[in-house]
Amino acid sequence: MAAARGVRVLLFGPAGELGDPVDGVTVVDAPRSVAKDADPARAVRANPDSSVVRAVRAVAAGEADAFVSGGSTGAALAAGLFNVKRMRGVHRPALAVPVPVPGHPVTFLDVGANVEVRPEHLVQFAFMGAALAGVVLGVETPRVGLLSNGEEATKGTPLVQEVHALLAAAPGLNWVGNVEGTDLTSGKADVIVTDGFTGNVALKALEGASQATLGAVRTAATSSVRAKLGGLLLKPALRGFRDEVDPENAGGAYLLGLRSLGVVPHGRFTRYGFSQAILLAARGVTGDVVGRTHSALDAAGALRGGPHASDPSPSVA
């Protein structure tokens, strides 16, 4: 599906199971998967021949411009950190998604790359999110909020309170303060920042609620002859909205902060969602999301000073 839309695809996996040859798709036989492991960094080191490591190494070697990994997020992140490396001055890569809500687009990060974070990581995520919203969505001075359990500066964990103070004092950020879970759909901010644990839970809660609500509307529309007729008449008007909130259409999350772009689709995507992930990666390459995000971070003074130092033990999810 992605190749039919002009993307050249290198497909790493067990060649015997990948079906007939397709124009634009080069199959690279990589029959080994990375083993499930509590420590993805260890798993990646122990499986240098796994499909995810080989795909990421192809990007590092310049054979591909971006990678898409539908397996373990932690493994993709670890493979990326070891082989593609971080952008100069970036503390930690983060997973950023457009929140699948009708109407106002919100850029939400981190949704799962960093279960544990330090304050300086969240501060940089705020700038990364703002840069991404500017580059991808064309929002000129995106409003940035910090996810908490209340609007007041005193709400949240000690970490959130510390980040609140840092962001409130940060120059060059259109800071709107703390936002709440409801603001993921309220349009109060263009960028919402949180750690990878809270972000992952909130994103999935939101997607689940949205799909459950649509499911209930569908059920209601079969409950009587009258309702069936109503549902039939309403259906065309709902189609655009259904597409808008379907996570598969968004293609997944940008893995941002490496020297090349990564895209992480949901593990539960169908083949359609994976094709959208490949197209998202291709659009990100064409739009130079990595280069322009880096320039924006640099312009905002949000890059870590000094030479690129290696972080010996990144925490991955």
Added chain:
Amino acid sequence: MAAARGVRVLLFGPAGELGDPVDGVTVVDAPRSVAKDADPARAVRANPDSSVVRAVRAVAAGEADAFVSGGSTGAALAAGLFNVKRMRGVHRPALAVPVPVPGHPVTFLDVGANVEVRPEHLVQFAFMGAALAGVVLGVETPRVGLLSNGEEATKGTPLVQEVHALLAAAPGLNWVGNVEGTDLTSGKADVIVTDGFTGNVALKALEGASQATLGAVRTAATSSVRAKLGGLLLKPALRGFRDEVDPENAGGAYLLGLRSLGVVPHGRFTRYGFSQAILLAARGVTGDVVGRTHSALDAAGALRGGPHASDPSPSVA
């Protein structure tokens, strides 16, 4: 509204602003509000005449059976801890809500009482949630899950991983393992446990998404003559569902773990939602939620051993 349904209400607030006398409602003039403060415990200590403290003290004195507080959750919790005291053997009170999703009821806690928790708190919340689901929803052996960013035992923060191990080894719990944000609406568990920060964010994300989705359906149903007719025909079938997902109908969260029952409605509820909160409190008293939860905790061996020790600095949200 609540008094009309047979609840005797003591209403603490500025008598001059509370309108005309109503049968069944006794107004107690308490014109002072508790001051907003980063430290709710301090604010409560400094405002012994505030409406929330006076209402809670009326419960402690046996003048009322339960309290409803629509102000700061932290202030209600602090006032409750100081005056009503904790149930014997309970580490920390928690806020528990029925997740407003169609169909399968899920008991979700903590949704905001404890921003910071220790492993033993979350373990006890699991038993408290199970007891509540048994008492209120009549679920016999409720399935209990721990909210995380993935199903595997190795997912989540170190705290979540530790709690996972403790719950997996806990006797007397129908433990289903880690659950994800999507499982708040999937029906995979009857009780979902998390800390008060994550729970607050996830609940609000879910409510926001559900309302935004319904709003988009409403908008779609005005987009053309055909869609308008469809919406009109579908409307009666959607009414029950709309009521089911409207947080105001649920009346808010039980504050559970004190010697008397508390109910905390959302700050943004209308007068209707507050009347539902009062009715929820009254139903909880009639059903002896506090006593039966305590018995269930005791039977499960989930109460803290030894005499009731005071926890000098409870963390409140």
